[in-house]
Amino acid sequence: xxxxxxxxxxxxxxxxxxxxxxMDIAIKDGKIVETSALSNPKTIDAxxxxxxxxxxxxxxxxxxxxxxxxxxxxxxxxxxxxxxxKWTRMEMGSSVPSTFKTGYDYARMGYVFVNEAAxxxxxxxxxxxxIRDTPIIDNAAMPVFGNNWFTFEYLKNHEIENNxxxxxxxxxxxxxFGIKVVNPxxxxxxxxxxNCEHIHDPVPYFDITPAQIVKGLIETxxxxxxxxxxxxxxxxxxxxxxxxxxxxxxxLAEGYAPxxxxxxxxxxxxxHLQFNAYxxxxxxxxxxxxEDIMDYVNAHDNITVDLGQVTLDETTTMTADGxxxxxxxxxxxxxxxxxxxxxxxxxxxxxxxxxxxxxxCTIQWAIGLELALLSKDLMRVFLTTDHPNAGPFTRYPQVIxxxxxxAARDETMKTFKWLDxxxxxxxxxxxxxxxxxxxxxxxxxxxxxxxxxxxxxxxxLAPGMDADIAIYPLNPEDMPSDPAAxxxxxxxxxxxxxxxxxxVRDGEIVAEPAKRTVWVDVKVPENAQVQRDIYEHFLRHYSxxxxxYSLFEEHLHNPRVIEVDTT
Amino acid sequence: MKTxxxxxxxxxxxxxxxxxxxxxNFAGKKATEIATLDVWEGKQKSPLGKYFTVEGExxxxxxxxxxxxxxxxxxVKRIGQQMTAGEIxxxxxxxxxxxxxxxxxxxxxxxxxxxxxxxxMEGGExxxxxxxxxxxxxxxxxxxxxxxGGLIRVAGDVGNDTATFINGGTxxxxxxxxxxxxxxxxGGTVIIKGNAKGRVGGQMVKGDIYxxxxxxxxxxxxxxxGEVEQEVDGEKxxxxxxxxxxxxxxxxxxxxxxYANIYTRL
Numbered sequence: 001x002x003x004x005x006x007x008x009x010x011x012x013x014x015x016x017x018x019x020x021x022x023m024d025i026a027i028k029d030g031k032i033v034e035t036s037a038l039s040n041p042k043t044i045d046a047x048x049x050x051x052x053x054x055x056x057x058x059x060x061x062x063x064x065x066x067x068x069x070x071x072x073x074x075x076x077x078x079x080x081x082x083x084x085x086k087w088t089r090m091e092m093g094s095s096v097p098s099t100f101k102t103g104y105d106y107a108r109m110g111y112v113f114v115n116e117a118a119x120x121x122x123x124x125x126x127x128x129x130x131i132r133d134t135p136i137i138d139n140a141a142m143p144v145f146g147n148n149w150f151t152f153e154y155l156k157n158h159e160i161e162n163n164x165x166x167x168x169x170x171x172x173x174x175x176x177f178g179i180k181v182v183n184p185x186x187x188x189x190x191x192x193x194x195n196c197e198h199i200h201d202p203v204p205y206f207d208i209t210p211a212q213i214v215k216g217l218i219e220t221x222x223x224x225x226x227x228x229x230x231x232x233x234x235x236x237x238x239x240x241x242x243x244x245x246x247x248x249x250x251x252l253a254e255g256y257a258p259x260x261x262x263x264x265x266x267x268x269x270x271x272h273l274q275f276n277a278y279x280x281x282x283x284x285x286x287x288x289x290x291e292d293i294m295d296y297v298n299a300h301d302n303i304t305v306d307l308g309q310v311t312l313d314e315t316t317t318m319t320a321d322g323x324x325x326x327x328x329x330x331x332x333x334x335x336x337x338x339x340x341x342x343x344x345x346x347x348x349x350x351x352x353x354x355x356x357x358x359x360x361c362t363i364q365w366a367i368g369l370e371l372a373l374l375s376k377d378l379m380r381v382f383l384t385t386d387h388p389n390a391g392p393f394t395r396y397p398q399v400i401x402x403x404x405x406x407a408a409r410d411e412t413m414k415t416f417k418w419l420d421x422x423x424x425x426x427x428x429x430x431x432x433x434x435x436x437x438x439x440x441x442x443x444x445x446x447x448x449x450x451x452x453x454x455x456x457x458x459x460x461l462a463p464g465m466d467a468d469i470a471i472y473p474l475n476p477e478d479m480p481s482d483p484a485a486x487x488x489x490x491x492x493x494x495x496x497x498x499x500x501x502x503x504v505r506d507g508e509i510v511a512e513p514a515k516r517t518v519w520v521d522v523k524v525p526e527n528a529q530v531q532r533d534i535y536e537h538f539l540r541h542y543s544x545x546x547x548x549y550s551l552f553e554e555h556l557h558n559p560r561v562i563e564v565d566t567t
Numbered sequence: 568m569k570t571x572x573x574x575x576x577x578x579x580x581x582x583x584x585x586x587x588x589x590x591x592n593f594a595g596k597k598a599t600e601i602a603t604l605d606v607w608e609g610k611q612k613s614p615l616g617k618y619f620t621v622e623g624e625x626x627x628x629x630x631x632x633x634x635x636x637x638x639x640x641x642x643v644k645r646i647g648q649q650m651t652a653g654e655i656x657x658x659x660x661x662x663x664x665x666x667x668x669x670x671x672x673x674x675x676x677x678x679x680x681x682x683x684x685x686x687x688m689e690g691g692e693x694x695x696x697x698x699x700x701x702x703x704x705x706x707x708x709x710x711x712x713x714x715x716g717g718l719i720r721v722a723g724d725v726g727n728d729t730a731t732f733i734n735g736g737t738x739x740x741x742x743x744x745x746x747x748x749x750x751x752x753x754g755g756t757v758i759i760k761g762n763a764k765g766r767v768g769g770q771m772v773k774g775d776i777y778x779x780x781x782x783x784x785x786x787x788x789x790x791x792x793g794e795v796e797q798e799v800d801g802e803k804x805x806x807x808x809x810x811x812x813x814x815x816x817x818x819x820x821x822x823x824x825x826y827a828n829i830y831t832r833l
Contacts, residue, residue, distance in 0.1 A: 075709035333816060334711055351711075 002500055003028050003038045006469060009046030010476050012438050013053060014379065014446035015460035019438045020476045025051060027467040030500035034463050044502075048475045049494055052441045054112030054468030056459045058448035059231075059271045059306050060387040061318055062102050063116050063130035063139065065123045066347045069337050070096035070316045070388070074351060077316065088509050089135070095315040095351075095388040103135035104509050105394050110470025110493035113449070113458045113518075116141035117231075117271065117386075118182060118320045120341040121148075122544070124174035125555045131517050132557035136503060140452075140518040142231055143174045144320050146181030146213060147188040149206075149343040149541075150533065155216030156208045163216060164223045164566075165527035169534065173550040175519040175559070178228035178452075179221050182320035183235055184210040187346045195323040197236045199248050210235050214252045218267050224522055227262040227453025227562055229304070231269045234276045237324055243289035246276040250296055253303055262453030262562075265301060269451055272308025272386035274368035280425075283360055288426040290370040298376040304451045306382040309368035309399045310361060311391025312412075314353045319389060322346035343541055354391065359418040359425075364390070366428035372403055373433045378442040379450065396444075397490035401483045403435045403443075408483035437476050454518070454562075471495040517557050522564045568633050568654075569626040571601060573619040575638030579608045582662060583618060586645040590632035590653025590672060593625035601625065629653040629672070636661075641681075647674045650691070666693040669717060682726065688736060689715045698723035698742065704757075706732035714738070714755060727764075730757045733774060739800055749776050752827060758800055771812045771827035779804075779832045788812035789829055797830060806830035 004027040011023040026035040061067055071077075074096060082092040091101035106114060119127045119141040131139045145151050145167065154163035167179065185203035186196040192204050199211040214232060221230045234249045236242040253268040270276070279289040297303055317328060322338055325348025329336035338348040354361040368390070375381040383400065387393035401408045409428065416422055423429040435443075449459020457466050473494045480486060492507025501513040538546040571593050584607035593601055601624075602616030615621070619638075626632040630652040640646070641660035651670040660678035668687040679697035685704040699721045705728055706713030713732030724742035731747065733755035743761035750766070752774040759777065765784030768776055777799050789811035796805050810826035817824040 073709065076707055077709075079707055079710070335709075 002030075003041035004044060004467075004497065004500065004502075005035065005038060005041040006044045006046050006051060006471065006497075009049050009051035009471060011051045011461065012441040013461040014438060014442045015053075015450070015455055016462055018461070020050075025461055025469060027469070027497065027500045030467050032461055032463050032465050032467050032469075044471070044495055044497075046471050046495070048478075050437055050472045050474045050476060051461075052110070052470050052472070053445045053449075053460050053465075054458065054470050054496065054498060055106075055110050056445050056448040056452065056454075057106070057111055057114040057384065057393065058269070058382050058452060059117045059384045060114050060393055061117050061389070062114055062387065062393075063099070063134060063141065064119055064127040066118070066120075066318045066320070066339075066349055067096060068126070068130070069339075069349050070318050071098070073335060073337055073349065074316055094394070095313070095392045097392070097394075099130055099133040100135060103137050103515070107136045107496055107498070107504050107509060108492055108507055109394070109396060109490060110472065110496050110504070111137060112466075112468040112496075112498050113138045113140075113454070115139070115177065115452060118180055118345075118347075119143045119174060119176060120320070120345050120347065121170055121174045121176075122341050122344055122549070124176070124551050128175060128517065128551060128555040128557065134515065135512050136498060136509075136515055138458075138516040138518055138560070140177035141174075142178045142180035142228075143170055143176040144180045144182050144345045145170075145217060146184035146232075147186075147320075147345050149188075150537065151213065151217070152188070152203065152206045152208050153533075155213055156206065158216065160216065160219045160223050162527060162530050163220045165524050165530040166534070167220055168224065168522035168524040168566075169530065171520055171522055175517065175551050175556050177518060177520055178226055178231060179217050180231045180233075181214065181217055182233040182345065183237065183324065184213040184232075186210070186235055187320055187322050190322040190326075190346050191340055197239070198245055199235055199252070211248075211252055214249065218253060218256050222256065222259045222267060224524070224566055225260040225564055226520060226522070227260065227264065227564070228451065229258070229264060229266050229269050231271060233271055233319065233321060237275045237321060238278075238328070240278050240280040240282055240286040242276055242278050243292055246270075246273070246293060247296060250293075250300070250303060253300070256302060258302065260453060263450060263455050264453040266304040266380070266451060267302045268304075270303065270305045272384065272390065273305045273371055274308040274310065274364060274390065275386075277367050277371065286360055286363055286425065288363065288367045288370060288428075290367055290374055291427065294371060294374040297380070298374075301380075304380045304382070304447070305371070306384040306386075306448075307368045307371055307399075308384055308386035308390045310354050310364040311385055311395040311398060312354045312356055312361065312365055313391050313395060314351070315388045315391055316349060317352045317389045318347070318349040320345045320347045322348045324348070325350050328352065342543060343537065356415050357417040359421050362416045362418060362422040363425050365412075366422060366426035369402055369409065370426065370428055370431065372435070372443065373431045378435070378439045379447045381443060382448045382451070383440075383443045394491075397487045400440055400444075400490050401487040404440065404486055405483040406432055406434055408486075411483065437474065467497055467500040469495075469497040514558055516560045518560045518562065520562045520564060522566065524566050568631050570623045570633045570635060571598070571625055572622040573615075573634065573636045574622075575618060575636070575640055575643070576620050577618050578639065579618055579642065581609045583608055583643045584645055585643045586648040587615065588634065588636075588643075588646045588655070589648065589650040590625070590629040590634060590655065591650055593634060594629045594632045594653070595627060596625045598622060598624055626653075641678075647672075650674075660697070666691070669693065679723070685714070685717075685719045685738075687713065688717045688719065690717045690736075692717060693719045695719075695721045695723075699725045701726035701728050701745075702731065703729045704733065704736070704738045705730060711751070713752075724761065730755065733757065743780070749774060749827075768812055768827055768829050770815050772815055772817060773825055773827050775828045775830070777806065777830045777832075782831060786812065788814045794833065795830070805833040807833055
């Protein structure tokens with residue numbers, strides 16, 4: 001029976017519309033309660049500080065085989081970056097940190113929930129073993145569907161019911177959270193050395209187009225009523241002129257309305273949009289097309305997006321978009337790893353340096369920030385760096401500072417070698433908007449939690465929700481004039497309470513409360529055809545037996561099941 | 568210049584991690600302060616004074632500080648790691664990573680050293696009177712930005728994987744080199760005054776290698792293009808000139824591809 005009361009803080013909770021009011025937050029047995037429910041609580045004095053729900057990251061590559069490939073083939077990422085710590089586990093690495101460092105660093109920044117962005121279904125045991133080893137933060141993981149042979153065959157014939165039954169089976173087999181789609185069709189085409197750059201390019205040998213895959217998966221998602229929507233990494237990522245394809249992808253959501261019991265309002269989440277908002281037709285004349293993209297996103301309520309903000313660091317790119325990684329390797333000539341995962345997906349890993357001396361990189365930096373600054377509804381635009389693709393998640397505080405301070409943006413821009421050309425190719429220099437703490441709370445906790453369909457548990461401070469609370473040493477009535485002070489405050493929260501346990505104090509880990517694996521269990525009517533198809537495919541095409549494929553219970557760590565019943 | 572004399576009087580049971588033995592760390596410190604600097608034996612942290620007697624004092628800056636090590640340091644690693652200036656003289660043998668990630672100054676080892684010496688070097692001088700083992704002047708594990716600058720001079724033989732991913736600077740080997748020289752090199756110069764065993768210049772993009780003796784197993788990716796006279800390390804000689812590695816990508820400068828060069832003495 002632990003009771004805590006957080007007194008006198010400035011509370012920001014966009015889910016309840018609380019904008020910096022001075023309030024007390026009461027905690028009892030790991031949940032937020034009414035202050036009247038407490039008898040003899042311990043007090044946390046949050047006077048002069050900002051109190052928010054624990055952070056929620058909608059898209060981050062933190063666990064699983066490709067992250068581990070990154071760790072294995074980048075030993076230099078750990079060199080001189082593995083500080084000796086007091087009582088916590090050894091922390092290593094920077095762009096692909098060890099599991100322990102991942103959990104600790106997220107906690108130090110006040111985050112409590114991280115959604116692993118791409119789980120190859122065949123390798124789900126590995127994903128769950130790493131989830132178990134990542135301390136403190138709750139994790140979910142989305143299996144990839146956008147290049148799956150079963151999905152292709154069902155959607156080719158528009159068999160939504162069958163695809164839904166297969167999806168439900170795969171979510172259960174992998175203990176997955178939602179439908180992730182990476183370069184639909186393109187990663188499969190990569191098996192033949194090809195790609196699907198445009199959404200109407202047919203997938204070789206499958207007689208289906210990326211557009212059909214995306215629409216079919218939106219329909220499947222809403223047929224099942226999953227907590228999260230279809231989560232899309234668009235085709236033609238990272239190429240000049242791709243904003244046209246991105247707009248076409250966005251338009252695929254037209255006419256669809258969300259159908260779920262989890263408070264989610266979108267049918268499509270576009271991830272790391274920064275990589276898909278490029279104009280021009282070559283690296284020489286690449287330019288920002290964020291205005292076209294954000295005009296569309298602002299006008300359509302059934303879409304959410306996240307940034308994929310470039311942080312101008314040396315990092316490690318990793319994605320289930322195999323052809324893109326090969327393309328990247330031929331640009332920077334650094335080491336490259338690629339793999340094909342049987343019938344399901346492919347992936348690649350390449351180190352990358354986003355340099356202030358390279359025009360393309362500084363334009364990418366501006367594009368990410370513009371997406372947020374041009375948004376009219378920050379409950380639908382979320383902060384990510386597509387960790388570690390555009391930068392490590394540990395740079396979120398820097399990104400927040402850029403969004404909150406024009407001075408911080410100017411200071412960074414002064415260091416660019418091609419400042420004039422960057423300003424010409426983007427609109428960043430014309431934007432004076434500075435986001436408020438309330439808007440940051442929307443982008444980093446309330447918005448992502450709502451889009452993931454977990455806003456009854458995470459991302460807010462209403463009684464009955466998990467007692468996950470981050471307290472930042474920032475006084476909204478007296479915000480520091482020095483942007484560096486904002487960055488410092490978000491990098492090391494004053495307090496993090498996770499499940500009612502004081503986990504971080506003054507930026508240092510003081511406890512490791514039990515972490516959870518969040519997954520979605522969907523009940524569907526028995527479907528003999530799908531069961532037979534699965535049996536047949538495993539017999540003919542898979543390297544493993546069906547009985548050995550599904551995750552064994554011992555791999556699943558401390559589950560929190562979200563149940564969906566469609567029967 | 569002020570001098571600090573370290574004498575290894577109480578050798579460690581395990582290898583000693585001596586990355587704090589640099590002029591940068593010793594500058595401005597008295598003998599008693601230097602004796603309290605950390606060294607690691609396995610995972611145990613101890614003061615330097617547990618193993619060494621310390622005499623003298625550091626100069627005002629690293630550049631004003633000379634460190635002389637006496638005693639058998641063949642199990643002391645990382646001496647001079649990341650140093651930027653000043654001088655270190657090791658009067659006998661030393662272990663791995665001597666002069667690793669050096670930015671400036673000078674390290675002089677009067678005996679032999681083990682592997683990984685001069686790794687990731689950016690500047691300064693590393694002089695070894697004896698032999699060196701593997702990965703001399705190489706890049707750290709996984710790193711594609713190898714030696715950037717500076718000079719490494721080894722009087723005797725070297726082991727394998729010398730100068731992997733070399734980008735700049737010069738390595739001069741008085742004796743023979745084992746397999747793999749300048750693998751993935753993109754600049755810099757390696758001079759081998761003895762023989763080389765094989766795989767010299769594999770996947771090399773740019774840079775120069777001179778071999779005075781013979782290459783036992785030359786790589787097929789290199790093509791002979793002529794004979795040249797060149798001045799190398801202060802003496803003129805005739806060399807056969809090979810370009811390559813023809814299986815690798817090559818940058819283009821003024822419309823012409825830039826190749827790596829191997830020169831073998833005629």
